[in-house]
Amino acid sequence: MAKALLGAHVSVAGGLERAFERGEALGCRAIQIFVKNPNQWRHKALTEDRVAAFRAARAASSIEAVAAHGSYLVNLAARDRSTLERSRRALVDELIRCNRLQLDGLIFHPGAHMGRGERAGLERIADSMNRVLAAYVEREERCGRSATTRLLLENTAGQGTVLGYRFSQLGEIHERLEQPTLVGLCLDTCHAFAAGYPLHRPRGLGTTLARIASAFGPSEPSCIHLNDSLRPFDSRRDRHANIGRGEIGEPLFRRLLGHRRLRRTPMILETPLGPDKTGHERDLELLRSL
Secondary structure: OOOOOEEEEOOOOOOOOHHHHHHHHOOOOEEEEOOOOOOOOOOOOOOHHHHHHHHHHHHOOOOOEEEEEOOOOOOOOOOOHHHHHHHHHHHHHHHHHHHHOOOOEEEEOOOEOOOOOHHHHHHHHHHHHHHHHHHHHHHHHHOOOOOOOEEEEEOOOOOOOEOOOOHHHHHHHHHOOOOHHHEEEEEEHHHHHHOOOOOOOOOHHHHHHHHHHHHHOOOOOOEEEEOEEOOOOOOOOOOEEOOOOOOOOHHHHHHHHOOHHHOOOOEEEOOOOOOOOOHHHHHHHHHHHO
């Protein structure tokens, strides 16, 4: 248990490099950050001095894994052409920012078909990802950098017309990619439970990992979001709860932490902070005790 790459999403208020001191204060071995405001299209340029400060802070830190979460505005299946193009450009920009910062992965939600149908939506997501990855690689090569930050598809709860609530859907997207080695999977426990994967049952984790392997091949998830669920099983509602205080319960998280093949997989909390802002501290303490 002590060797698990446990961590949490941490704030970058005051500078991206501040994430490391906040992560270390929580005893994190892995952290997740935003590299720009996730609720706005506009953003400030990432300057070389900020990149240097971030890299220096990481080099001095004991934190081993760093990922970013992508913008909530991005929809790679958007019906509206303007929104679709804006989403593609925004994701390319985020990937380049992450690569300059030498992050391990950029986690994002694949998108919603907005009434066009799941088949059309999945095809548009795959096409969008191919365009995004091609632009990302081309621009980094032009700058003399290798594209090392991977794009991580996150499974969803399946609210509304959101896609990616079945691992088979994510697998279908992955099969259509021209550069699949640049793409991995982020497993969100709350989303999977809400989408009908029985993680709360004794054999539920094994069944779910088997479904992932069937869709993505033998590799394990590149990252795991540790979230309990405020809503019941198969509710298709995305509402995170603190560990052990939701509908999933502690046993799943004990099994995850003890899973031999997941010992080097970053496991990151996105649970509520609560009024006293210590939710992650309490959740990490509980996870370490399991």
